[in-house]
Amino acid sequence: EDPWDVKQYHEVKKGETLWKISEKYYGDGSLYKKIFEANRDILKNPDLIKVGQKLHIP
Template identity: 55%
Template sequence: MGLFDFARNIGKKIFSNDDEAAEKLKAHIEADNPGMKDLTVEYTDGVAKISGQAKDSAALEKAVLMAGNVEGVGEVQLGEVSGAEPSENVSYYEIQSGDSLWKIAEKAYGNGSQYTKIFEENKEVIKDPDLIYPGQKIRIPNA
């Protein structure tokens, strides 16, 4: 599973039509800015394209996840992005039915109490650790 493909029919609904999608996606990312400057977002037929300057790999990955975990977005592409590339030191996980951050931490780290690490690394993507949904993608930092 790659970073850039998402389930288009799930996630938080933040736009009503394609004409407002780019503006709403940009505002959504900027509201909890993970470290992107000069952010631009384009949207066409389910594909969001992000450009700008990333503070680091985590900022870029979080911006991609924030855009991709929105209803109506099936793919996120990188446009002109400077400052970082997606890290190889992180895995991506798609939430399954019945998952909790505790269960995911047990799978990833062998210790459920490490769920706080996962939550902290995804706080821009997950607002409440008790409110995750099947199909949502998150970052799992390698141990």
């Protein structure tokens, strides 16, 4: 349906935190808020992410 979907997603693995994910994509864990803000629809707290969640990485 959407051949121009440009969004990048990350599936949360066991033991991962937003900080770690931010480090992976941005090289800087302190930018985890960017990911949190982009996923407010599924994340209520940046410390509570669940294995298997697919997070949009802006």
